[in-house]
Amino acid sequence: MVEQRNPYDGTADADLLVLHVAGDGDAFGELARRHRDRLWAVALRTLGDPEEAADAVQDALVSAFRAARTFQGRSAVTTWLHRIVVNACLDRARKAASRRSDPVSDAERFESLLEPHESAAAPAERGELHRELARALGTLPPEQRAALVLVDMQGYPVAEAARILDVPTGTVKSRCARGRAKLLPLLVHLRSDTRGNRGAGGGGNRTESASVPGTPARKDGGGGL
Incomplete structure (x- = not known):
């Protein structure tokens, strides 16, 4: 059985965003696959709860999916993604603090x-x-x-x-x-x-x-x- 080659091998993160904005239905999924583990680690360490961390990463990826056309290349794509994840975590942490008993x-x-x-x-x-x-x-x-x-x-x-x-x-x-x-x-x-x-x-x-x-x-x- 011949292993299928990933069509996005060698494609830079920024180029994946460009492809996504242009209508490529799989490009953003590849971007998320590349960075999900590191984003998850940051979310888990920040929130301390696996379910909250998973929800924060999911919310962040949805936000990034929708906001991809606003990316202007002033920072690395991974920095941009981490920023969105951290903001999602801080929002959840503040809400948790306000209702903590x-x-x-x-x-x-x-x-x-x-x-x-x-x-x-x-x-x-x-x-x-x-x-x-x-x-x-x-x-x-x-x-x-x-x-x-x-x-x-x-x-x-x-x-x-x-x-x-x-x-x-x-x-x-x-x-x-x-x-x-x-x-x-x-x-x-x-x-x-x-x-x-x-x-x-x-x-x-x-x-x-x-x-x-x-x-x-x-x-x-x-x-x-």
């Missing part, structure tokens, strides 16, 4: 956005660590949470995160700084416990510059949570 249980849903913590800790200890991290993340306003998800959890450079959020780089930096400042008092003991588990030769107290377990190393020199 139990902040703690709502914050605990953020467990799903955390990567597994690779350490020598027992499974029960790792589970408690994740729960504490989840509760801390749930205390942040949606805008700060979105900035931290993109920069400290997804590893985007600040400039790219600013393009996605459609705000100045200084705004992204300040949101991240305020978010980190709010999280540090809630998480500092976790890093202390981790160093204690490594023994006395851990290299001194570096709590202020440590990153949250499970977040990727930044490539642009930005600080972790």
